[in-house]
Amino acid sequence: MDFALSDEQQMVADSIRAFADNDLLPKYAYWDRNDEFPKEQWARMGAIGLLGLRVPEAYGGQEFDCVTAGLAIEQAARGDFNCCYGILNCCFAGDLLGKHASESVKKAWLPPMAAGEKVVCVCLTEPHCGSDAAAIRTRAVRKGDKYILNGEKSAITLLMVGNAGIVFAKTDPDAGAKGVSAFLVPFDSPGVTRHPYSDMGARGIVRGSMFLEDVEVPAENLIGPENGAFSRVMQTFEYTRALIGLMCLGAAQQTIEETVEYVKQRTAFGQPISKNQGVSFPIAEWSTRMEMARWLCLRTLWLRDNELPHNKEAAMCKWAVPEMCVGAIQDCMVLHGHYGYTKDYPVEQRLRDVAGQLIADGAPQIQKMIIARSVIGREFV
Numbered sequence: 001m002d003f004a005l006s007d008e009q010q011m012v013a014d015s016i017r018a019f020a021d022n023d024l025l026p027k028y029a030y031w032d033r034n035d036e037f038p039k040e041q042w043a044r045m046g047a048i049g050l051l052g053l054r055v056p057e058a059y060g061g062q063e064f065d066c067v068t069a070g071l072a073i074e075q076a077a078r079g080d081f082n083c084c085y086g087i088l089n090c091c092f093a094g095d096l097l098g099k100h101a102s103e104s105v106k107k108a109w110l111p112p113m114a115a116g117e118k119v120v121c122v123c124l125t126e127p128h129c130g131s132d133a134a135a136i137r138t139r140a141v142r143k144g145d146k147y148i149l150n151g152e153k154s155a156i157t158l159l160m161v162g163n164a165g166i167v168f169a170k171t172d173p174d175a176g177a178k179g180v181s182a183f184l185v186p187f188d189s190p191g192v193t194r195h196p197y198s199d200m201g202a203r204g205i206v207r208g209s210m211f212l213e214d215v216e217v218p219a220e221n222l223i224g225p226e227n228g229a230f231s232r233v234m235q236t237f238e239y240t241r242a243l244i245g246l247m248c249l250g251a252a253q254q255t256i257e258e259t260v261e262y263v264k265q266r267t268a269f270g271q272p273i274s275k276n277q278g279v280s281f282p283i284a285e286w287s288t289r290m291e292m293a294r295w296l297c298l299r300t301l302w303l304r305d306n307e308l309p310h311n312k313e314a315a316m317c318k319w320a321v322p323e324m325c326v327g328a329i330q331d332c333m334v335l336h337g338h339y340g341y342t343k344d345y346p347v348e349q350r351l352r353d354v355a356g357q358l359i360a361d362g363a364p365q366i367q368k369m370i371i372a373r374s375v376i377g378r379e380f381v
C-alpha cells in the first residue's frame with residue numbers, strides 16, 4: 001500500500017492551491033453578493049487547465065487520472081466552491097463525450113469547453129423525477145438524419161450561462177432504463193427556452209429549467225448507442241460522486257483553517273477561546289472525520305483509475321461526505337459566535353453553498369440504497 005502522491009500529482013495540488021488562494025478566494029463572496037457568474041474566473045480556470053482535467057489531450061484537455069482530478073478539485077474548492085461546479089461538469093462531460101460522442105461533437109465542444117469559452121450542462125432531472133432518473137419523459141424521435149426532442153428538464157446547474165446540454169431522453173419509452181439516449185443539444189437551437197431559479201446558495205452558478213419544443217439535432221449528436229445512455233451516465237456518476245466529496249472537503253478544510261485562526265485570536269473570560277475543550281474538540285473531531293473521508297474519496301478514484309468496482313464506495317462518498325462537511329461548517333459558524341452568522345465572514349456562504357450537494361447528484365437515501373444493495377444483497381433490500 002502506498003499513500004504517497006506522485007511528483008506530478010503533488011505539483012498539480014500545489015499549483016491549484018496557489019491559484020485558489022490568489023485568484024479564487026478573494027472574489028468568492030463577490031459573485032454571491034452580486035448574483036453574478038464568475039466569468040473572469042472561468043477564463044482563468046480554462047487557461048490553467050482546470051476545465052480540461054478529464055478531457056482527452058487530443059481535444060485540448062489534460063487527460064489526468066481520476067486521483068489527480070480529485071486533488072485538483074479539492075484544492076480549487078478551498079478558493080471557490082461554486083467554481084468547482086464548472087470543474088465537475090467538465091469532468092463529467094469530458095469523460096462522457098470523450099468516450100462516447102461522435103468525432104464532430106468532440107471536435108466542436110471539447111476544446112472550447114476545456115478552454116473555458118463554452119459551458120456544457122448535464123440535463124437529466126425533470127420536474128416529476130430526479131431520484132428515479134429512469135422515469136424521465138422527455139422524448140427523442142428519429143426522423144431521417146435528425147432527432148426531434150420534446151420535454152422539460154429541471155434543476156440544471158449553469159443552465160443560464162450554458163452553451164449546450166447533454167440531454168437525456170427516451171428513445172424507447174416502454175423500455176425503462178434501457179430506452180434512454182443522450183444527445184448534445186446546443187442551447188441556441190430553435191425550440192429551446194430557459195428559466196432561472198433563485199437558489200439559497202451557489203448563486204452565481206445559476207440553475208434553471210429548460211423546455212424543449214420540437215428541437216432538432218443532427219443524428220451525429222447522439223452520444224453513444226441509441227437506448228444505451230443510462231448505464232453510461234450512471235457509471236460517470238460513480239466517478240463524479242467521489243469528486244463531489246473532495247469538493248466539499250476542500251470547502252470544509254478551508255473553513256476549519258479560518259476557524260482555527262479565529263478561535264486563537266478571539267478571547268473570552270480572559271483567554272483565547274481555543275483554550276476551551278468545547279471549542280478545540282469540535283475542530284479535532286471534524287479534522288479526524290475529514291481525514292477519513294478524504295482517503296475514502298481518493299481511494300474511490302484510485303479504484304476507478306485501476307478499473308476496479310467502485311459503485312458502493314462512490315455512493316459512500318456522495319452520502320457521507322457532503323453531510324459531514326455541512327456539519328463541520330455549521331460547527332465552525334457557531335465557533336465564530338454571532339459574526340459567523342453575518343456576511344462579514346465566508347462561513348455562512350459556505351454553509352449555503354455546500355448544502356446543495358446534500359441533494360445534487362443523488363440524495364442521501366438513494367446513496368444508502370446503493371450501499372445497502374451492495375452490502376446486504378440486491379434481493380434482500
Ligand SMILES: Cc1cc2nc3c(=O)[nH]c(=O)nc-3n(C[C@H](O)[C@H](O)[C@H](O)COP(=O)(O)OP(=O)(O)OC[C@H]3O[C@@H](n4cnc5c(N)ncnc54)[C@H](O)[C@@H]3O)c2cc1C
Nearest residue numbers: 122124125129130131155156157356359360361362363365
Ligand atoms: C445544487 C443542485 C445542483 C443540481 N444540478 C443538476 C444538474 O446539473 N443536472 C441535473 O440533471 N440535475 C441536477 N440537480 C438535481 C438533482 O440531481 C436532483 O435534485 C436529485 O437527484 C434528487 O431528485 P429530486 O429533487 O427530484 O428529489 P426526489 O426524487 O423527489 O426525492 C425527494 C426526497 O425523497 C427521497 N427519496 C426518493 N425516493 C426514495 C426512496 N425510494 N427511498 C427513500 N427515499 C427516497 C430522496 O432521497 C429525497 O430526499 C441538482 C440539484 C441540486 C440541489
